[in-house]
């Protein structure tokens with residue numbers, strides 16, 4: 001599994017995350033790398049949920065999707081595009097939404113909204129890391145503070 005996103009060139013990145021399932025598989029693997037714990041009851045046994053890579057608690061039946069608690073939660077963009085956008089923003093934080101919109105063939109407003117989320121995640125992580133270096137892998141699991149409080 002790829003660990004350091006920002007060292008991967010965009011071509012390789014696109015081949016790797018070229019479909020929704022691969023993105024979900026990656027998120028699930030990252031999210032539950034230390035093992036699954038139900039967010040509701042703390043149980044650690046699960047079965048598969050309704051959506052790909054979702055996990056359902058065998059005790060309380062609470063289901064958690066692969067995107068829940070990641071910055072891709074409730075993301076309206078097709079996941080591979082969202083991954084690309086995040087990758088680009090990590091590598092070139094000053095890129096304009098107009099450029100993103102053109103590169104990814106997405107509406108500028110869509111790019112603006114998701115870029116804001118990615119940037120917020122990067123900022124959050126910078127507070128935490130003394131090195132100041134941010135890798136997409138790290139920020140993927142970080143949510144903007146405002147959403148955590150919801």
Ligand SMILES: [Zn+2]
Nearest residue numbers: 038041057060
């Ligand atoms: Zn549970």
